[in-house]
Amino acid sequence: MSEVTNTVRFVLDGRIVEVKGERRTTTVLDYLREDLRRTGTKEGCAEGDCGACVVMVGELNASQTGVDYVTVNSCLQLLPTLDGKSLKTVESLKVNGHMHPIQEAMRDCHGSQCGFCTPGIVMSLVNMTQTNRNPSRLDITDALSGNLCRCTGYKPIIEATHKACEHQTALHLDDQADVGLLKEIKREDQPTLSLEGELIVQPVVRTRKGNEFVSPSSVEEVAKYLIQHPNATLLAGSSEVGLQVNKEFRRPDHIVYLGHVKELKAVQTTPSFWRVGAVVSLEEVMHLVKTELPDFAEVLRRFGSPPIRYTATLAGNIANGSPIGDSMPCLMALGAQLILRLGSKTRRVGLEGFYTGLKKNVMQASEFIEAIEIPRPQDGQYFVAHKISKRFEQDISATCAAMTYQIENERLSQVRLAFNGLSPSPARAYAIEKVLEGKRIQDVDPTQIDQAIAQSYTARDGLRATWAYRSLVARNLVLKFINTHLSEVNAA
Ligand SMILES: Cc1cc2nc3c(=O)[nH]c(=O)nc-3n(C[C@H](O)[C@H](O)[C@H](O)COP(=O)(O)OP(=O)(O)OC[C@H]3O[C@@H](n4cnc5c(N)ncnc54)[C@H](O)[C@@H]3O)c2cc1C
Ligand code: FES
Ligand code: FES
DSSP states (O other), rough: OOOOOOOEEEETTTHHHHHEEEEOOOBHIIIIIISOOOTTTSSSSSSSSTTTTTEEEEEEEEEEESEEEEEETTTTSSSGTTTTEEEGGGGGOOBTBBBOHHHHHHHHHHHSSSOOOOOHHHHHHHHHHHHOOOOOHHHHHTTTOOOOOOOOOOOOHHHHHHHTTTTGGGGSSOHHHHHHHHHHHTTTSSOOOEEEOEEOSSSOEEEEESSSSEEOHHHHHHHHHHHOTOOEEEEEEOOTHHHHHHHHHOOSSEEEEOTOTTTGGOOOEEEEEEEEEEOOOOOHHHHHHTTOHHHHHHHHHHHOOHHHHHHHHHHHHHHHTTTHHHHHHHHHEEEEEEEEEEETEEEEEEETTEEETTTEEOOOTTTTEEEEEEEOTTTTTTEEEEEEEEEESSSSOOOOEEEEEEEETTTTEEEEEEESSSSSOEEHHHHHHHHHHBBGGOOOOOHHHHHHHHHHHOOOOOOOHHHHHHHHHHHHHHHHHHHHHHHHHHHO
């Protein structure tokens, strides 16, 4: 890590804001409300669920001529992650005394009652209209899937969006002033941001203690820092770490933010696989796989909400290792490989061999996920996946299943099946694969699937579903996959 700077710099409404002396785990939401007194942005849940805290965060686009914005849950994002970026809050929308067309239409269509959710809803809609000015109903409900409104109901809000879209040109936020400022605060060829721990002055010695936040720009710097600080917390999209800060009051001593590491933001496409860097967002992965793996893209569309997907990563999902993590069944069925890095050495580990127990994995101290290699479907290979959850969107799975297979001489072959929600970590379902392998679909016996489930897993009721429900759903998902295939073949 080169030089140290203790100042976070970001752009807000045409000026550069410099922040010194804040705790490293202060959230963007707390800073907005308590320091800047921008109280338009609300705190509802402080866990990414309600959307009252949604703001827009932008970075210079690839040609450096404009700013690409996304929505984020400001309750989950740590303030230092804003360094080098542009922030827009609901207060930013007022231009020359006029509200944004989305705000005016919300008023005209009675899209707000108590108003608590309204700033977050407005920000989600304004963000959508920066890239989509003719949204369908589905585009609008997708954009709002992380915004809860308890009073109004969504009909007038959807009507307001259509009405606002009649004012095409006025929807665009003028980002030109921000472009120059973002170039000014860019840290390329400048010190890597490294916020030291707080200075503790004791009678004799002056030491630094705790809460160091570093934001390296290269993967080598990350690896080196982790060797020196094996217990450091890696920070990617912050959708898990932000919860630990808000709900468990964790204050990690060393936080390594990966969001500015160029190599980790890269996606490489070869004829046989996609190599997805560790901080590529789930939204980007969703678009990457949409054409070739539509079911995977649909699982990701139902992953959290747009503000979660714009920041959260595959690597964070995998490393966190929740038994109901959603990306893992898809990645396991496809045969994804993890590229793990320790110092200057890398090794490959198949995702199916990564977990060793509940939230336990094979990573050693100082090791981290550099990239995920996702095999692209080959000729004759089918991929299917489906997520079962209580709510359609913004909900984690009761169970999610994914399967790849081929049909050879009318028989299932090369079957790879994986579930979450059935065992302490997402896992391949080897026993069910055996039941399916080599069979004609019409000969598959559901009771054999039930037996394989009973033999492979320990019955356990969970908060989101009972074992009876999960095991039945797991069996039915397999039957749905193969029977849908059969009816499509018969219909062709
Ligand atoms: C409102 C909400 C909705 C959610 N919905 C879903 C859902 O539908 N499905 C689902 O599966 N999950 C869901 N989650 C959980 C969470 O969003 C995912 O697990 C997400 O993929 C985590 O990624 P992240 O980049 O935000 O991780 P972070 O919070 O940044 O990190 C998570 C963990 O991974 C570690 N880590 C991060 N990057 C690396 C790396 N490169 N190498 C090693 N370790 C690393 C971190 O140190 C930390 O321990 C939801 C969370 C919230 C708050
Ligand atoms: S306060 Fe509810 S999502 Fe942030
Ligand atoms: S207007 Fe009251 S919660 Fe939406």
